[in-house]
Amino acid sequence: MTDDLDFETLDLHAEDAADDPRVRGWLDAILRGFLQGRPTDGFREKWLLVARADGAVNRGVWDSPAAGLPADVPVATFAHFVKDLNAGASMVPAWMITDVTVAPTHRRRGLMRRLMTENLEAAVAADVPVAVLTASEGGIYQRFGFGPATREARVRVDTSSRFRLRDRPRDGGRVLMADPGESWPALAAATARHHEVTRGALGRPAYYEEWLSGYDWDEQSEDRKLRLGIRVDPDGEPDGYVAYTVKEEDDAGEVKVHDLVTANATAYLDLWQFLADIDLAPVVTAPAPAVDPLAHALVDHRVRRVTSVPDHLWVRILDVRRCLEARPWFADGSLVLSMADPLGHAEGAVRIDASGGRAAVTPSRDAPDVTLDVETLGALYLGDVAVDPLARAGRVRGSDEALARFADLADGSPSPHCVTHF
Numbered sequence: 001m002t003d004d005l006d007f008e009t010l011d012l013h014a015e016d017a018a019d020d021p022r023v024r025g026w027l028d029a030i031l032r033g034f035l036q037g038r039p040t041d042g043f044r045e046k047w048l049l050v051a052r053a054d055g056a057v058n059r060g061v062w063d064s065p066a067a068g069l070p071a072d073v074p075v076a077t078f079a080h081f082v083k084d085l086n087a088g089a090s091m092v093p094a095w096m097i098t099d100v101t102v103a104p105t106h107r108r109r110g111l112m113r114r115l116m117t118e119n120l121e122a123a124v125a126a127d128v129p130v131a132v133l134t135a136s137e138g139g140i141y142q143r144f145g146f147g148p149a150t151r152e153a154r155v156r157v158d159t160s161s162r163f164r165l166r167d168r169p170r171d172g173g174r175v176l177m178a179d180p181g182e183s184w185p186a187l188a189a190a191t192a193r194h195h196e197v198t199r200g201a202l203g204r205p206a207y208y209e210e211w212l213s214g215y216d217w218d219e220q221s222e223d224r225k226l227r228l229g230i231r232v233d234p235d236g237e238p239d240g241y242v243a244y245t246v247k248e249e250d251d252a253g254e255v256k257v258h259d260l261v262t263a264n265a266t267a268y269l270d271l272w273q274f275l276a277d278i279d280l281a282p283v284v285t286a287p288a289p290a291v292d293p294l295a296h297a298l299v300d301h302r303v304r305r306v307t308s309v310p311d312h313l314w315v316r317i318l319d320v321r322r323c324l325e326a327r328p329w330f331a332d333g334s335l336v337l338s339m340a341d342p343l344g345h346a347e348g349a350v351r352i353d354a355s356g357g358r359a360a361v362t363p364s365r366d367a368p369d370v371t372l373d374v375e376t377l378g379a380l381y382l383g384d385v386a387v388d389p390l391a392r393a394g395r396v397r398g399s400d401e402a403l404a405r406f407a408d409l410a411d412g413s414p415s416p417h418c419v420t421h422f
C-alpha cells in the first residue's frame with residue numbers, strides 16, 4: 001500500500017537546502033501536521049539552523065502530483081537525531097524520534113508503521129541502544145515496543161501568603177533575574193549540570209537555545225514576554241534556572257513556568273521561593289517532577305495542586321545489554337530475564353549479575369526467572385514504575401520469589417525526571 005509513493009531522506013547540509021522545494025515542503029508538512037500556522041521565512045531559516053545543529057535526519061514520503069497542484073509537501077514526515085540519555089548509572093546514546101506526521105489523506109495505510117520499522121532498524125545498524133519519543137496519544141507506540149518511562153506533572157501553586165517553605169539547609173547561593181538574549185551561557189551551564197546528575201535527563205535539541213535567547217517558535221517572532229530567574233551556587237556558578245511569563249488574570253498576575261531546570265534540590269526550592277516572591281502574581285503554574293520535593297517542603301502542602309500527570313518520555317530498548325548495564329541496580333544478586341519483542345531487536349534472555357550498584361548482563365540459555373515484553377522493560381527502565389504494579393497487571397511474570405528478587409534488584413530511587421521536550 002506504500003509502494004506507489006516516493007520515500008526520501010533530505011540532505012539538510014546541501015548548500016542549496018534552504019531553497020530545495022522538498023525541504024520547504026517538509027517543514028510545511030510538520031507545521032500542518034501539528035496544527036500550526038504556515039512558516040515565515042525567518043522561521044524557515046531558524047528551523048534549518050537548528051536541524052543542522054542537531055544532525056537531524058529528516059525523512060519524508062511524497063505522492064505524485066495531480067490536477068496541476070504542487071506536490072512538494074510530503075504526505076508523511078519522520079525525523080530523528082541522537083543525544084545522550086542519563087540512564088541513572090551512566091549515559092547512553094538515545095535515538096530521539098520526532099516530527100512523526102501522516103497527512104489525513106494518507107492515514108492508516110501503514111506509512112507510519114513502515115517509517116518507524118525502518119527507522120528502528122537504522123538505529124540498531126548505527127549501534128544506538130535505545131530509542132525515545134514523546135507521544136501525542138497514548139495508544140500508538142506500544143506496538144513498536146515503546147513504554148511510557150517518565151511522567152511530568154502540572155502543578156498550580158497558590159503563592160499568596162499561604163505559601164511557606166519549611167526550614168531547610170541553605171548553601172549561600174542566590175537567584176538573579178535576567179532576560180533572554182544575555183543569559184544563554186549560564187542557562188547552558190545549568191542544564192549541563194542538571195543532565196549530569198538527573199536520572200532520565202536527555203540532551204536538549206538546539207531549538208532550546210533559540211527559544212531561551214528570545215525567539216518564540218509558536219508565534220514565529222521575537223519573544224518579548226519570557227523572563228528568567230537564574231540560581232547561582234556559592235561559587236557563583238549557575239546550577240538552575242526558571243523561564244516564565246506572566247499574564248493578567250482578573251486583575252492579578254499569573255506566573256506560567258515554561259522551563260525549570262535544576263542540578264540540586266536547594267536550587268529547585270530557591271527557585272520556587274523566587275517564583276512565590278514575585279509580587280502581584282499570587283498563582284504559579286508549572287511543570288514538576290512526578291515525585292516532587294516541593295510537595296514535602298511546604299508547610300501547607302495543599303497550596304500545591306496537581307492538575308495532571310501525563311506520560312512524557314517513551315523508551316524503546318534496542319540493545320538490552322547496554323541499556324541494563326547503564327542503569328542502577330539496588331541489590332546484589334542474579335536473575336535471568338526473558339523479553340518478547342514484536343520487532344525482534346530485544347528478543348531473548350539475558351542473565352543479570354548485579355553487584356555494588358552496577359550489573360553485568362550476558363546472553364543466557366537458562367530457564368528464565370522472569371518474563372516480560374520489551375514495552376514493559378521500557379516502562380521499567382528509568383524507575384518511574386516499580387516491578388510490583390506491573391506484575392499485578394500481569395505484565396511481569398515469574399514465581400513470587402523471582403518477582404520479589406527482581407523488585408529488590410530493579411526498584412529504587414531517585415525517580416526519573418525529564419525536562420526535555422522534542
Ligand SMILES: CC(C)(COP(=O)(O)OP(=O)(O)OC[C@H]1O[C@@H](n2cnc3c(N)ncnc32)[C@H](O)[C@@H]1OP(=O)(O)O)[C@@H](O)C(=O)NCCC(=O)NCCS
Pocket residue numbers: 033034099100101102103106107108109110111112113114133134135136137139140143
Ligand atoms: C499518528 C499517525 C502518525 C499515524 O500514522 P498512520 O500512517 O496513519 O499509521 P499506520 O497506518 O502506519 O498505523 C500503524 C499502526 O498504528 C495504529 N495507529 C495509528 N494511529 C493510531 C492512533 N492514533 N491510535 C491508536 N493506534 C493508531 C494503526 O492502527 C496501526 O496498527 P497495526 O499496524 O498494529 O494494525 C498519524 O495519524 C498522524 O500524523 N497523527 C497526527 C500527528 C501525531 O499525532 N503524531 C505523533 C506525534 S509523536
